[in-house]
Amino acid sequence: MSEDRRQALRNWELDITRPIRVQTAAGQVDTAVMHTVDMDASIEDLRMTAMYLRSPIHTLMFSSKGALLGANSSALEACHVHTPGAAVESVTLKTLFDMGLYPGGELEADCAYEEALNAVVVKQLTWRHMQPHRSRRDGKTKWSMIDMWPMNQSDYFSHHLPTSTYQDYTTLLSLRMCLFAASKSLLDSQMAAARLCGGVHDPMSQDPVTATPAVLVKQYNITQHKELEAQLFLRQGDLQRQKEDLEQVSVTMQEEKLRLQQEAEKLAQQLQAVLNDKFVRRNTFDAETPIDKTLGYLETIISGSTPPLQQALELHTILSQSDTNLRQPVGLEEQLLMGRMGSDEAPQPWSSYAHATAEAAALTAFEVPTFLDALVSPSLIPDVERLLHTADSSWQFDVFAFAEATPGHTLSVLFFYLVKQSGVLDGMYLDEGKLCNFLQKMDCGYDPLTPYHNSTHVASVVQMTHMLLCHGGIIKSKAMDRPLMWGTYWAALVHDYEHGGLNNDFLVKTAHPLAITYSDQSPLEHHHVAAATRVFLEPDCMYFTPQSWSPEEVGMARNCAITQILGTDMKKHFDILSRFQAAFKRPAVHSAHQQTPHQSLEWDKVKPEDKTLLVIKCADIGHLAADHNTHKRWSYKLEEEFFRQGDRERALGLPISPLMNRDQAGGMTRSQMGFFSIVGIPLFQALTDLFTDAQPVLDGVLANYKHWEAASQASGPQLKKAVSAKRC
Incomplete structure (x- = not known):
């Protein structure tokens, strides 16, 4: 409906509603509003006006059985796009549901249709139904939303009549004090007034013309919304995976941190042992030859450990000396002299050293x-x-x-x-x-x-x-x-x-x-x-x-x-x-129970x-x-x-x-x-x-x-x- 047509309908409403004075008792005159029903206005205009005043966003009106009662031109055009060649009478509420692509086919479409009718007509609820459909223009899958409201006639009148006027109007209807156009019969006018009077008090969803339950429908494109939802879902999946990766990295870092802490403690213990070994006064004899020291150093490296730097420097000093005897303990004479001077005990004979060595070996x-x-x-x-x-x-x-x-x-x-x-x-x-x-x-x-x-x-x-x-x-x-x-x-x-x-x-x-x-x-x-x-x-x-x-x-x-x-x-x-x-x-032994005596041999x-x-x-x-x-x-x-x-x-x-x-x-x-x-x-x-x-x-x-x-x-x-x- 064009904007000019909507304005004309508003002017029409003002023209058919005017105040009158009525004597309600002896010596008492009250002011009332007389509503003139213009029966020359088309049923389509009445329904479109009621639909517009009920909810300007809706473009279609259907009966409780799904038959089309009213629709603006753009809504009809959209229906014909999906069902080309169809007459206006063939467009029903079921037609909108049949446009969708359902995994369960026609059975699923019928179930969705019945569920929507039950919610809107019986339970008086607003209802929304999303459905995909195939675009005839480019063949792509599109999404649409069917928005359905119950058409409540009491809402219609209370929406544009003041409270006092509404009550006066009810009284006038009950007294049948309405004026009608001359072109219509009195019987038709009374029937219309009765329907209007019934609509005032009936809470059901109704067509303002037939006083039967009706449904307001708006169908609009939500393809972009669904695409955004899909993108959001994918993005959420990516974020969840990134979160899991970060959590795994965090666990790995914690494990690595623990390992490094343990390694640091181990190295600290080794360092302390080296320091103790270096600065504690020794009375023992170092019998290792340069070859023994070199082999020990290499074995430490082979085993995956890191030898102390001091050990490497000492080994380098020993091997770089020209007079080093590789098969004699390092500094043999100096060790003997230092052992005698530094020890508080009397020197022991070599036999006792040999005996101690034998005991240690045992x-x-x-x-x-x-x-x-x-x-x-x-x-x-x-x-x-x-x-x-x-x-x-x-x-x-x-x-x-x-x-x-x-x-x-x-x-x-x-x-x-x-x-x-x-x-x-x-x-x-x-x-x-x-x-x-x-x-x-x-x-x-x-x-x-x-x-x-x-x-x-x-x-x-x-x-x-x-x-x-x-x-x-x-x-x-x-x-x-x-x-x-x-x-x-x-x-x-x-x-x-x-x-x-x-x-x-x-x-x-x-x-x-x-x-x-x-x-x-x-x-x-x-x-x-x-x-x-x-x-x-x-x-x-x-x-x-x-x-x-x-x-x-x-x-x-x-x-x-x-x-x-x-x-x-x-x-x-x-x-x-x-x-x-x-x-x-x-002799050959072939079972578990045969035995032979032992014999001496010449090897x-x-x-x-x-x-x-x-x-x-x-x-x-x-x-x-x-x-x-x-x-x-x-x-x-x-x-x-x-x-x-x-x-x-x-x-x-x-x-x-x-x-x-x-x-x-x-x-x-x-x-x-x-x-x-x-x-x-x-x-x-x-x-x-x-x-x-x-x-x-x-x-x-x-x-x-x-x-x-x-x-x-x-x-x-x-x-x-x-x-x-x-x-x-």
Whole structure:
């Protein structure tokens, strides 16, 4: 409706409303307002005027049934845009809802329509409904809002009649004192007055013409609003992610702050220790040679620590002097003189120093304090030393406790200690600094995520090798000279180097580069030797010196190590066992219950490689002799490694190897009885027949065998019962 048309309607209202004087009683005249109903005005004009006065923003009026009662031209034009070619009569309130794009289709549109009608017509509520629709102009999705109000006629009259006039008007209507245009009949005028009178008192939403419920509607575009909402939502998501990132950064910074504080405290403690060590008066004798000091300095760097600057300056001063004897304690004469002058005690004879040194060696049991201090936390050194003493003499060493006390250095610390204890390094003149480098690289070559073949397993093999050599009667029998002993220790150290947790069969089946390189012949074992040898040949790991051994002795140690490492391939087990028994003229042992008497041997007539055939093989499965809890722990670790290989075989579409199917109950642990009877007990029996001092290890194996046997007997009835139930 144009502004001119609205002004004309306002003037019309003023024209049909004028005051009159009415005698209401004898001698009493009141002033009233007479309302003239101009019946020549169109119904459309009446509805548009009522709609405008009720709410100027609305552009459409519908009945309670959804039929169109009135609309301005722009609203009709918008409806025709969405439903081109439709007649005015065909535009309904339902038409507006049908314009939307609903995921539930027509059913969802009908539900939305019924819900809106119920709210506006029945409950007399204002209602808003948002809906998307497809633009016919550009095909894009747009959003519109349908704003619906109830058309309350009492609101209409009370909106433009003063209170007194409104009451007068009501009275006039009740007395039927209205004047009507001559062009209309009196009956029509009375009916219209009755409708108007009813509208005054009816609270329902009504059409001012038909006195029936009506709905005012305004439809407008909210696409930009929805786009802003979407942008705001995305921005909120970005801000939330930024908040989470900042929180994570904050946590990281707090952790880093804590780490730096701990490091600062540690450095402060070290500094205080250095200051105490520097300024406290000493009466001890510094027996370290320049070489010892240099090696200690390098070991500190290798272990990841930072040596004190003062130590570096002192070392530089010592080495830069032209008259420095590298193999003599620094300032030997000055120390002797200062010791005599500064000490309040009488000088002791050299025999007493020698005796004290021997006692200290007996107490500490090893001569590598610098190496141990560099790799182990000071608070753990007492526990580590206690465990090392146990490792030197126990057939059932708790290697897991030792691994927890020496994380990352378990193998290197244990190996260095045990070879020192064995005496194999005496007179070898090895470069111990380079040996330590080699040991730490060996430690790093074992993956801690591999359940079984890791550095802890290798440490247990090294410890069992040491026990067999030093306490099992092998060294006592003089079966091995020093090169063979060193080759045996070295084989124990590297026998699983860079093991990936997959066996030889898997490498061969998958055409692994190692299998191709070694022609499918023990690819893992060949790789262990080759990879460890390459590390040994690195300049900072070549621990042999010209004074160590002759080339022949070095070759003998290497051949011994290669033979023993290749012998750990279980496919060669029975061949090696038969070869061992033939070399020492032993009858074949094929069961767990056969025993043969010990016989004396002439070791000079035995080939060097035959003397060490079973040492690493027994040590490699040495957990069979451990205490039962440790043995079971190793068994389940090996079972998990088997299951992981089975998982990979399943993923590659390969047949799952025996005992490696995770879906089959028991896994590897089902075969323990057979493994003990066929492999374990005959192997250790053959060794103890030759070296009787190794009897404790056989006793440990038999004890674990009895545990598995008892468990098998206990689970037998339950297994039969389960099978019977399954069959039923």
